[in-house]
Amino acid sequence: MGFQYSLNVLKILLIILCQVQHACSNSKVSGAGGIGEEIPEVGFSKQSGSNDQSIFQAYDQYSNRLNFIDTKNQSLSFSQQVASSNGDESWISGKNSSYFFGIEGDRLYIYRQDQERSLVNTFAGNIESYATSYEKGIFIFVDSFASIMMINVSESGYVESSWIGGSIINSEDEILAGDVLTSGHFLISTKAEKLYFIDIESSIATQSWVIDEIGLELGEVQWVGKVDGNSSHALVFNSSKNVFLIDVVSGTLLDQLDLSQSNVYLSKNGTDHIAYIDSENTNRVILGSAANTIQSFVLPEIQNRVTETKVENGYMLAVSKGTTEQYYKVRLSDGLVERRVDVQYYDKLGFTENYVVIFQNSPLGYIKLINFETREETIFSGFNLEALQK
Amino acid sequence: MSKIVYMLSFLTLILSNITQGSTFVGNGGSWLDAELRETIHKVKEVLLLIQEKEDIEECDRSICDILEGLSNDEHRFATKFFMKRRMSIIRAINSKKLEFKWTSSEIRIKGSSSRTFSAIADGTTITINENVFARLNLMQRMSLIIHEINHLIRFDGKVINDNRPIGPFEGSQGGRKLLDLQGVMLIAGGTRYGYFRQKDHNLSNPNEKLNVQQSIGSTKISNSEGKRLFFNKLKLSSTSVEYFPWENNSVGFHLTYKSYKGKSNQLVYSVFESGSLSVGVSSRYRLSSLIMNKSSIERNLDSSYLDRIYFKGHLNIGKGTAVHLVGDGYSQIEGRDSFFCIGGDINLYLPIVYGFWFNLGYGLQWQEFTIQETNFTSKSVYNETNVGVSYGFSI
Numbered sequence: 001m002g003f004q005y006s007l008n009v010l011k012i013l014l015i016i017l018c019q020v021q022h023a024c025s026n027s028k029v030s031g032a033g034g035i036g037e038e039i040p041e042v043g044f045s046k047q048s049g050s051n052d053q054s055i056f057q058a059y060d061q062y063s064n065r066l067n068f069i070d071t072k073n074q075s076l077s078f079s080q081q082v083a084s085s086n087g088d089e090s091w092i093s094g095k096n097s098s099y100f101f102g103i104e105g106d107r108l109y110i111y112r113q114d115q116e117r118s119l120v121n122t123f124a125g126n127i128e129s130y131a132t133s134y135e136k137g138i139f140i141f142v143d144s145f146a147s148i149m150m151i152n153v154s155e156s157g158y159v160e161s162s163w164i165g166g167s168i169i170n171s172e173d174e175i176l177a178g179d180v181l182t183s184g185h186f187l188i189s190t191k192a193e194k195l196y197f198i199d200i201e202s203s204i205a206t207q208s209w210v211i212d213e214i215g216l217e218l219g220e221v222q223w224v225g226k227v228d229g230n231s232s233h234a235l236v237f238n239s240s241k242n243v244f245l246i247d248v249v250s251g252t253l254l255d256q257l258d259l260s261q262s263n264v265y266l267s268k269n270g271t272d273h274i275a276y277i278d279s280e281n282t283n284r285v286i287l288g289s290a291a292n293t294i295q296s297f298v299l300p301e302i303q304n305r306v307t308e309t310k311v312e313n314g315y316m317l318a319v320s321k322g323t324t325e326q327y328y329k330v331r332l333s334d335g336l337v338e339r340r341v342d343v344q345y346y347d348k349l350g351f352t353e354n355y356v357v358i359f360q361n362s363p364l365g366y367i368k369l370i371n372f373e374t375r376e377e378t379i380f381s382g383f384n385l386e387a388l389q390k
Numbered sequence: 391m392s393k394i395v396y397m398l399s400f401l402t403l404i405l406s407n408i409t410q411g412s413t414f415v416g417n418g419g420s421w422l423d424a425e426l427r428e429t430i431h432k433v434k435e436v437l438l439l440i441q442e443k444e445d446i447e448e449c450d451r452s453i454c455d456i457l458e459g460l461s462n463d464e465h466r467f468a469t470k471f472f473m474k475r476r477m478s479i480i481r482a483i484n485s486k487k488l489e490f491k492w493t494s495s496e497i498r499i500k501g502s503s504s505r506t507f508s509a510i511a512d513g514t515t516i517t518i519n520e521n522v523f524a525r526l527n528l529m530q531r532m533s534l535i536i537h538e539i540n541h542l543i544r545f546d547g548k549v550i551n552d553n554r555p556i557g558p559f560e561g562s563q564g565g566r567k568l569l570d571l572q573g574v575m576l577i578a579g580g581t582r583y584g585y586f587r588q589k590d591h592n593l594s595n596p597n598e599k600l601n602v603q604q605s606i607g608s609t610k611i612s613n614s615e616g617k618r619l620f621f622n623k624l625k626l627s628s629t630s631v632e633y634f635p636w637e638n639n640s641v642g643f644h645l646t647y648k649s650y651k652g653k654s655n656q657l658v659y660s661v662f663e664s665g666s667l668s669v670g671v672s673s674r675y676r677l678s679s680l681i682m683n684k685s686s687i688e689r690n691l692d693s694s695y696l697d698r699i700y701f702k703g704h705l706n707i708g709k710g711t712a713v714h715l716v717g718d719g720y721s722q723i724e725g726r727d728s729f730f731c732i733g734g735d736i737n738l739y740l741p742i743v744y745g746f747w748f749n750l751g752y753g754l755q756w757q758e759f760t761i762q763e764t765n766f767t768s769k770s771v772y773n774e775t776n777v778g779v780s781y782g783f784s785i
Contacts, residue, residue, distance in 0.1 A: 362719065362721060363657045363658045363718045364717070364718050364721050364723070365721070366718075366720035381720060382721050385723060385764065385765055386765055388620075388657065388658065389617050389618040389620075389765060390617065
């Protein structure tokens with residue numbers, strides 16, 4: 001074991017932003033706009049129901065079902081067979097994978113344990129993003145016309161109540177961005193540069209928008225981020241590239257940061273975070289905090305092009321692509337690159353604070369978990385045999 | 391279980407039919423009946439070929455040396471005796487009263503206690519020692535038959551005895567010498583007309599006591615089992631050694647090694663192999679005993695070939711091992727299990743030459759096992775077809 005990386009190798013920056021596509025010109029913003037996060041790629045999605053239990057799910061075309069990998073318990077489980085016949089269905093897990101949604105273009109389905117999928121709603125446009133509070137069973141889906149469907153789901157996956165509303169509130173203002181905070185508050189911003197809470201339960205009950213304005217004027221907010229550790233805190237980013245840490249319950253501004261001279265990358269992978277290069281060409285990442293200040297960390301330099309980042313529990317996980325794909329685990333408090341794992345080839349891949357999860361395109365089934373800390377490998381293989389034999 | 395009962399019933403039925411028999415020619419039961427029938431048939435055919443005495447006086451075979459050693463009187467008497475009685479012999483053969491019996495015991499005659507005989511004629515019955523007959527070649531058998539039939543046809547109102555003089559054949563063995571000469575003349579006559587073809591001599595004969603057989607074939611397994619194997623057709627290979635201890639009995643024993651193999655390489659690669667060693671009983675039955683003796687087509691066919699065609703059934707029980715491997719580029723699963731098997735088959739054997747046979751047949755095999763690693767369970771009865779080659783010989 002031991003540290004296999006060399007700091008000499010970690011040369012040029014974690015230019016997360018400049019290296020990430022769409023962020024390579026001066027003062028650009030990547031990842032802004034909309035509610036929640038984008039619908040995951042077809043066939044693969046990752047879910048963190050809670051920070052201590054990361055469950056990855058990947059569609060397996062050979063068994064026509066989802067494989068759920070629980071990295072904490074190092075266990076593999078399966079969904080019932082999904083109905084994807086043309087291979088363009090994406091999935092979003094509910095709490096602990098006891099149910100999950102299937103998204104196929106403009107159609108939203110729900111899969112419950114050992115049941116065939118049932119249609120929840122057919123939207124006018126394709127479903128493009130979603131926001132959720134797993135713990136409270138709240139899911140919000142947004143289509144290409146910015147129609148917003150709010151759903152309250154029971155533990156066993158039954159839709160208890162729902163309502164779909166348009167993007168206009170107060171007859172004249174239009175919803176621009178938003179997310180469901182860990183407290184269950186649905187925080188939105190509007191083109192009129194206002195911030196509102198949407199009362200989900202009341203809106204569903206009255207079948208109309210029930211809103212409560214937050215008396216903060218923060219400009220045109222394009223992105224809303226959750227803050228771990230304090231459910232009433234939120235991180236927001238406006239069109240002037242200012243970041244604000246606010247307390248949405250008290251309606252107070254806690255801290256702010258000007259990123260107008262930076263390339264900015266907004267991410268909801270793991271803990272919502274913002275990565276950027278400051279005016280001194282230093283790579284940084286910022287997070288909200290339970291305290292009243294924005295957390296800012298300087299990042300070490302990494303050799304290759306960084307394609308993806310994830311922040312979890314004080315660590316940033318970065319993926320860089322060279323001849324092989326490398327996974328770095330960086331401690332944010334002091335920029336220590338604790339581990340590096342090389343992966344040569346894979347079909348689908350996910351990573352958490354402690355594991356890289358590799359899904360291979362194997363008819364019999366092959367999933368490998370690599371422990372960041374020990375580099376020990378846990379392999380699940382052959383689990384599709386029975387499905388193939390049917 | 392019902393499948394096994396069905397299979398056993400089926401095979402038992404086959405074998406019971408095959409082993410059922412009679413000691414009488416014409417009933418088609420005893421293993422040597424067809425050989426005897428072929429011999430009698432050829433005696434009759436050769437007698438019909440011979441038209442004049444010159445036919446039996448000259449020949450170019452070594453057997454004719456015997457004729458050269460006769461005195462003129464003996465030769466003349468034997469020739470006249472043969473020519474005069476040949477039609478009587480044909481009538482005797484055609485007579486329904488003529489009856490043949492087999493015996494496995496030594497044949498002795500009162501007053502000749504020190505000697506055993508190949509056959510004996512009494513009234514209208516000829517009793518033949520099957521162990522002797524089985525070892526004789528065709529010409530020897532024909533000589534034996536014409537000798538014994540001559541005992542049944544009176545000469546000058548008297549039965550011809552081996553140990554009494556007759557005509558110029560003097561001494562205590564005069565009768566035997568004359569009747570033995572009848573066989574020699576019969577062969578000489580047949581030889582003159584080219585009756586004994588070389589190909590008949592080379593043609594494989596089913597009387598050999600030991601058989602070594604190699605067969606290949608295929609079997610199609612059930613769809614449900616096929617899905618778990620990723621293919622539903624298996625190739626089979628079978629090697630067996632058989633021993634038939636009795637000359638005139640259809641039953642023998644065999645030791646067989648049988649293997650099944652199959653593989654596919656599509657979505658995943660899958661390889662299955664099993665091998666089993668089994669022992670069992672064999673039973674053979676001639677085709678001619680089934681269809682020829684009751685029909686006039688006998689006269690129109692080459693009975694030398696048809697009489698050699700036979701069926702053989704096998705029942706066996708054994709033990710084996712099966713291995714199944716499934717894999718792709720990332721992982722491989724392998725498992726094995728041992729099993730008991732029971733099976734049987736029925737094969738048709740067509741003679742080639744020099745002891746070699748071509749066989750084709752149908753069989754059933756049951757073998758239950760579970761390879762847990764690959765989730766494969768074999769429960770069904772395999773229906774299989776096979777072709778092969780066997781070689782028969784005696785030590």
